[in-house]
Amino acid sequence: MLKTPGWEMMIVWYFFLGGIAGGAYFTAAIADNFGGPRDGRVARIGYLLSLPLTGLCGLLLIADLGVPTRFLNMLGVFKFWNPMSIGAWGLGIFGLFSFISSVLSFSTSEQMIGLRRKASLVGSIFGFFLAAYTGVLLSNTALPFWGDSRLMGALFLASGASTGMAAISLLLFLSGAPAGEGWGKLKKADRYSMVFELLVLAIFLALLGSAARPITSGHFAPLFWGGLVGAGLVIPLVLELVGQRVKAIAAVTAVLVLAGGFVLRYVVVMSTQS
Amino acid sequence: MARTLAMFTDTSLCIGCRACQVACKQWNELGAEVPEWTGSYQNHSHFTDKTYRLVRFMEDPKPSGDLAWLLMSDVCKHCAEAGCLEACPTGAIYRTDFGTVNINQDVCNGCRYCVSACPFGVVSFNHETGTVRKCTFCNDRIHNGLGPACAKACPTDSIQFGFREELVRKAANRVEALKAMGFKDAQLYGADSKGFLGGLNAFFLLLAKPATYHLPDSPRLPQRNVVVDSLLSIGSALVVGLGALMAFRDRGKGDADA
Ligand code: SF4
Ligand code: SF4
Numbered sequence: 001m002l003k004t005p006g007w008e009m010m011i012v013w014y015f016f017l018g019g020i021a022g023g024a025y026f027t028a029a030i031a032d033n034f035g036g037p038r039d040g041r042v043a044r045i046g047y048l049l050s051l052p053l054t055g056l057c058g059l060l061l062i063a064d065l066g067v068p069t070r071f072l073n074m075l076g077v078f079k080f081w082n083p084m085s086i087g088a089w090g091l092g093i094f095g096l097f098s099f100i101s102s103v104l105s106f107s108t109s110e111q112m113i114g115l116r117r118k119a120s121l122v123g124s125i126f127g128f129f130l131a132a133y134t135g136v137l138l139s140n141t142a143l144p145f146w147g148d149s150r151l152m153g154a155l156f157l158a159s160g161a162s163t164g165m166a167a168i169s170l171l172l173f174l175s176g177a178p179a180g181e182g183w184g185k186l187k188k189a190d191r192y193s194m195v196f197e198l199l200v201l202a203i204f205l206a207l208l209g210s211a212a213r214p215i216t217s218g219h220f221a222p223l224f225w226g227g228l229v230g231a232g233l234v235i236p237l238v239l240e241l242v243g244q245r246v247k248a249i250a251a252v253t254a255v256l257v258l259a260g261g262f263v264l265r266y267v268v269v270m271s272t273q274s
Numbered sequence: 275m276a277r278t279l280a281m282f283t284d285t286s287l288c289i290g291c292r293a294c295q296v297a298c299k300q301w302n303e304l305g306a307e308v309p310e311w312t313g314s315y316q317n318h319s320h321f322t323d324k325t326y327r328l329v330r331f332m333e334d335p336k337p338s339g340d341l342a343w344l345l346m347s348d349v350c351k352h353c354a355e356a357g358c359l360e361a362c363p364t365g366a367i368y369r370t371d372f373g374t375v376n377i378n379q380d381v382c383n384g385c386r387y388c389v390s391a392c393p394f395g396v397v398s399f400n401h402e403t404g405t406v407r408k409c410t411f412c413n414d415r416i417h418n419g420l421g422p423a424c425a426k427a428c429p430t431d432s433i434q435f436g437f438r439e440e441l442v443r444k445a446a447n448r449v450e451a452l453k454a455m456g457f458k459d460a461q462l463y464g465a466d467s468k469g470f471l472g473g474l475n476a477f478f479l480l481l482a483k484p485a486t487y488h489l490p491d492s493p494r495l496p497q498r499n500v501v502v503d504s505l506l507s508i509g510s511a512l513v514v515g516l517g518a519l520m521a522f523r524d525r526g527k528g529d530a531d532a
Contacts, residue, residue: 070383153507
């Protein structure tokens with residue numbers, strides 16, 4: 001006779017946007033540190049995207065509590081083994097790095113660029129954290145499916161990567177960036193993340209077996225199979241394969257991947273609670 | 275730390291009068307609720323933010339085809355290893371000097387993580403205050419030399435209150451006596467401090483297997499996998515990061531692949 005926490009859409013959005021913020025940031029950091037001069041645009045968009053998203057994440061968390069000042073109660077304690085506790089801290093620290101990187105992304109001085117690169121390597125750790133911890137948070141509850149899934153954090157991280165990269169890709173398209181400029185590399189990295197996400201998802205489901213039923217059969221199954229696996233991962237990969245050089249296709253796949261990432265958080269959060 | 279206090283609920287003595295449920299409501303000033311039809315005399319179907327003690331009415335089919343009533347006054351188990359307490363990010367849920375588990379209403383921020391972390395579905399969200407509620411083990415009473423209101427009100431001693439070791443000894447004797455009387459399935463639930471969840475400070479004597487009372491056979495601490503899950507996430511991060519690194523790395527040939 002278990003009880004569900006009654007988390008609703010705000011939490012789904014938080015999980016989704018937190019994944020994008022983290023994913024976009026570490027992608028930017030990698031492009032910034034290991035890419036060439038033409039990857040600068042990817043890096044800057046990634047940094048600049050993560051900042052408002054992190055702010056939005058904070059607002060969602062605070063709004064979900066009803067009484068805003070109660071968020072502070074979470075900052076009076078630090079339980080390093082508790083995903084919810086370090087999550088609140090992690091989000092704050094990540095926001096700080098996101099801010100620093102965003103500001104420095106406008107600088108042209110060598111010194112500042114060097115500083116930005118170094119800072120972003122440390123910030124990436126928090127980016128990875130932000131994308132993954134929400135999964136670990138769910139997998140350490142008493143509820144079936146959530147509590148049974150050892151790979152929830154790994155899966156959320158892979159999804160954070162693919163959606164974060166997709167979001168940068170979409171912004172590149174919307175800002176009318178020419179097809180070169182590191183976009184090809186970004187798409188390559190995104191494809192790689194999607195393949196990895198599919199792999200993690202397969203192992204995730206295999207390990208869960210019948211415990212995965214809340215999402216693999218019943219009410220949420222069409223959304224899961226159609227929205228995430230089909231439209232969110234397999235179709236984008238196929239589209240990328242056939243239309244690599246077409247800009248509009250890159251935009252379509254990005255939208256599909258983003259929608260798939262949302263569906264993942266939605267079916268996971270809602271199915272167990274329904 | 276003071277000696278651990280406990281409640282022992284001996285379901286074999288329960289007559290389903292609900293004096294405990296009412297006493298709890300009165301003492302803790304828990305408001306009225308709209309009753310619900312549960313198919314039996316039980317009300318409500320589960321703990322709520324205003325029902326901390328709940329008398330469960332189980333109908334158990336007998337070999338003769340008749341139904342036997344199994345009664346159980348259920349409550350927060352005040353687990354020695356408490357999922358709710360581990361989950362709480364604000365420190366609102368704490369262990370008292372008597373070993374019971376309590377929620378500080380001024381500190382709770384209403385995140386509801388604890389609700390999902392209790393293996394028994396005890397913690398309940400109160401929409402008016404935006405905080406969570408559960409049995410306090412009558413924290414005010416025990417700190418003033420009184421037992422919990424439910425135990426005080428119980429007319430059959432089905433709920434007993436005292437120091438844990440003494441109650442466990444009593445309970446073990448009671449199981450033996452019941453077995454001798456022919457109650458083959460009589461058993462203790464949560465009395466063993468080396469058993470699941472480090473033992474329950476509110477433990478039970480059951481007349482049938484736990485599942486009959488909607489209790490998990492061997493509940494485990496939900497947080498037991500936090501290290502494994504985190505390591506797997508780190509592994510995932512390494513693979514993802516390496517992939518992105520390979521994609522973005524300039525292999526000394528300028529931006530040829532841009
Ligand atoms: S029964 Fe649930 S609410 Fe009570 S102490 Fe144990 S985990 Fe916490
Ligand atoms: S709802 Fe309150 S008591 Fe429960 S985990 Fe959150 S802060 Fe702690």
